Amino acid sequence: MKLLVLINFVLLLFINCEKKSSATAIYNPGQGGAGNATIGCTNYDYGNWETSYYVLPYPVDISYTVNLSHCTSSYHAEGRPDQFGIDFDMPIGSLITATREGTVIHIEESGIDGGFPNNLVVVQQNDNTYAQYMHLTENGAIVSVGDVVEKGSHIGYSGSTGLAGYPHLHFIVTIESWEYPYVGIPYNFKNTEANPHSLQLGKSYTALPY
Numbered sequence: 001m002k003l004l005v006l007i008n009f010v011l012l013l014f015i016n017c018e019k020k021s022s023a024t025a026i027y028n029p030g031q032g033g034a035g036n037a038t039i040g041c042t043n044y045d046y047g048n049w050e051t052s053y054y055v056l057p058y059p060v061d062i063s064y065t066v067n068l069s070h071c072t073s074s075y076h077a078e079g080r081p082d083q084f085g086i087d088f089d090m091p092i093g094s095l096i097t098a099t100r101e102g103t104v105i106h107i108e109e110s111g112i113d114g115g116f117p118n119n120l121v122v123v124q125q126n127d128n129t130y131a132q133y134m135h136l137t138e139n140g141a142i143v144s145v146g147d148v149v150e151k152g153s154h155i156g157y158s159g160s161t162g163l164a165g166y167p168h169l170h171f172i173v174t175i176e177s178w179e180y181p182y183v184g185i186p187y188n189f190k191n192t193e194a195n196p197h198s199l200q201l202g203k204s205y206t207a208l209p210y
C-alpha cells in the first residue's frame, strides 16, 4: 500500500513537470482531445468574475461546452502563449459575439474550413489588451477593420480554419500585441455561472442576460 502511494506521488511529480513545457513559435491552438487534463493556473488572479469586463462570446440563452480551457493540455498548457485560451466546441456557422467593447484592428477570413490560414477577428480594448476570435469560417467576419463593437455585437461565424482539428472557437485575450507568439492574460466571464478561475473543461456554459 505504501509503495502504491509512493508511486502515485512520483507520477504526480512527473505530470506536473510535464505541464511546464516552454512556449513555442509554432501556432497551433486547440487540438481538442481534452483527455485527462485538469484545469490549472489557479494561482493567477482572474479578478472578480461577477464584475468581469467579459461576457461569453455567443448570444444569450445559448450554451456551448468548453473543450480545452486554461492551462490544460496541448497548446493550452501552462507556459505556452495560449495557456489562457479557451476552446468552445460549436458547429461551423455558429454566431460569435463580442465579449467586450473595443475596435476591430485585424481580420483574416480567406481560410477554408479544414485548411489555411487561420481566420480570426482581433478587437483592441481600451487597456492595451486584445480579444481574439479564431478558426472562423471562410468569409466568416461580420465586422470590418475600424468598426467599434459593444458587448454582444456580432463578430462573425465560427469555423474550423487553421490548425483547428475540429470545429470550435478559440478565444484568447492578449496584452501588448495580438501577434503570435503573444502573451495571454487571465480573464473570466460575468454572464454565466460562478467561474472564479474562469471556465472548466468539459463543462457546458449558458450565456445569461447581462
Ligand SMILES: [Zn+2]
Pocket: 029, 030, 031, 068, 076, 082, 085, 086, 087, 169, 170, 171
Ligand atoms: Zn484552442
